Amino acid sequence: MLHAEQTIHADIHADVAVIGGGVVGHCIAWEARRSGRSVALIDDAPGQGASWAAAGMLAPVSELHYQEEDLLELMLEASGRWPAFAADLARAGAPDPGYLTTPTLAVGADAGDRRALMDLRSVQQANGLQVEPLTVREARARESLLSPAISCALEIAADHQVDPRKLVASLRELLSAHEPGAGSMVDGATGGFAVEDRAASLLWADGHVAGVKLARGGTILARETIVANGLHAASLEGLPEGLHLPLRPVYGDILRLAVPRHLRPLVTSTVRGLVHGVPVYLVPRQDGTVVIGATQREDGLSAGEGAAGAGAKSHAAVSAGGVYQLLRDAQVLVPAVSELELLESTARARPATPDNAPLLGRVPGIHGLIIATGFFRHGVLLAPAAAAICADLMDGQEDRRWEAMNPTRFSRTHPQKESV
Ligand SMILES: Cc1cc2nc3c(=O)[nH]c(=O)nc-3n(C[C@H](O)[C@H](O)[C@H](O)COP(=O)(O)OP(=O)(O)OC[C@H]3O[C@@H](n4cnc5c(N)ncnc54)[C@H](O)[C@@H]3O)c2cc1C
Structure with missing residues (x-):
């Protein structure tokens, strides 16, 4: 790990x-x-942004929304990549990121919820996605603590999960295993390391992006610079003039609870519910905890930014109403939720865009720069696919399928070189 103070006198x-x-x-x-x-x-606070809060559902099917066909294509691509990505991590000796391929159950509380889930199923099927109805009895045979009063249940075989905190830790360990000695230069052939600082600005040379100026001094000189700082991307200094990254925070409250031994497992698969029209989910972790989430609010109930710096806030105060709603609705589906131990309530902002799709790709005409932000509700699912797309771009290959994610699609003018 390289600390910022070590970089002041030497460029990396x-x-x-x-x-x-x-x-x-x-x-x-x-x-x-x-x-x-x-x-x-x-990053001076790695893994502490939206990724810290994420439930880690890899859910292209449940997350299908009307008129988001381009995003669906990317989500399916991402979902298809996950098994090989997880296997590669294991082969490389990474710690287990908690990747599980157990099917997801979608359940409704009342008759209106059943209608809504069946309507959604028609859209899912029209898009070639598999969602199989179960009787309540069948669902309860799998998940004995589900309420007998639920109105419907559906099995979604393609929606899986990973533990995002473990995933970041796992990737970090892999990267640091290739880290050269602190203070040494990366020689351009191998090596990867973490710099504990913030990017203050893009560094320009001869009309192209040549790296990063660090907040506490020093620079990173790089052939390719990738802007992947979530919600904060728009406030990074030195972006190309005219490049408009319309990111906005959509806050989410989420809870972590311990399941007492006599109730384990509370559920074996992810349970996504609609309770009187309001979505709620329960995601079981292998360590005997369960994640219950998540609200979606744009009320600006945001707390101090801590280490996250200026610009839109990604850390937020937890909403009391949000916690109440999550516990109330989760209990409708799984009454034993009331017997769990509340360990943690967290809120973070999802980095949202106007069309809910990421800003991903090169800025035409600007060498050395790739944008990868705006992953909104799907960053965990999409991350391996986004990484592969970035690697292709660095190899000079552009896949036309992802043109709709172009980061310049909201820019009114053709982005020029460095803004002044
Ligand atoms: C409650 C909740 C539940 C969610 N559940 C799911 C889910 O089940 N499945 C799913 O796929 N997605 C989920 N998401 C969405 C997912 O969390 C995000 O899409 C994803 O984490 C975005 O990742 P990111 O790396 O782009 O951003 P972040 O995780 O926010 O990371 C950005 C990083 O950039 C750093 N940074 C900021 N500015 C700078 C700078 N100037 N220099 C250096 N570093 C900087 C920050 O410190 C931070 O670590 C959820 C989100 C929330 C809030």
Whole structure:
């Protein structure tokens, strides 16, 4: 690990500088390293942004929304990549990220919820996605603590899960295993390391992006710079003039609870419910805890930013109403929730865009710069696919399928070189 103070007098050279160490930045850094590139991953609070809160559902089917066909294609691509990505992590000796392929159960509380889930099923099926109805009896045979009063149950075989905190830790360990000695230069052939600082600005040379200026002094000189700092991407200094990254925070409250031994497992698969029209989910972890989430609010109930710096706030105060709603609705589906021990309530902002799709790709005409942000509700699912897309771009290959994610799609003017 390289601390900022060590970089003040020396520039770091790397093939790739990744700004932002959330799940997206870590996956990009690892993919770049696997392709033989040296990597500097810059973040002074790695893994503490939206990725800290995420439930880790890998859910292209349940997350289908009307008129988001382009996003669905990317979500299916991402979902298809997950098994190989997880296997590669294991082969590389990474600690287990808690990747599980147990099917998801979707359940409704009342007749209106059943209608809504069946309507959604029609849309899912029209898009070629598999959602199989179960009787309540069948669902309860699998999950004995489900309420007998639920109105319907559906099995979604393709929706899986990972533990995002473990995933970031796992990737970090892999990257640091390739870290050269602190203070040494990355030689351009191998190596990857974490720089504990913030990016203050993009560094420009001869009209192209040549790396990153660090907040506490020093620079990273890199052939490719990847802006992957989530919600904060828009406030990074030195972005190309005219590049408009319309990111907004959509806050989510989420809870972690311990399941007493006599109730384990509370549920064996992820249970996604609609309770009187309001979504709630329970995601079981292998350590005997369960995650219950998540609200979605844009009320600006945001707390101090802590280490996260200026710009839109990604850390937030937990909403009392949100906690109440989550516990109330989860109990409707699984009454034993009232017997759990509340360990943690967390709130973070999802980095949202106007069309809910990420800002992912090169900025035409600007060498050395790739944008990878705006992953909103799907960053964990999408991260391995985003990393592969970035690696292709660095290899000079552009897959036309992802044109709709172009980071310039909201810019009114053609982005020019460095803003002044
Ligand atoms: C409650 C909740 C539940 C969610 N559940 C799911 C889910 O089940 N499945 C799913 O796929 N997605 C889920 N998401 C969405 C997911 O968390 C995000 O899409 C994802 O974490 C985005 O990752 P990221 O790396 O882009 O951003 P972040 O995790 O926010 O990381 C950005 C990083 O950039 C760093 N940074 C900021 N500015 C700078 C700078 N100037 N220099 C250096 N570093 C900087 C920050 O410190 C931070 O570590 C959920 C989100 C929330 C809030």
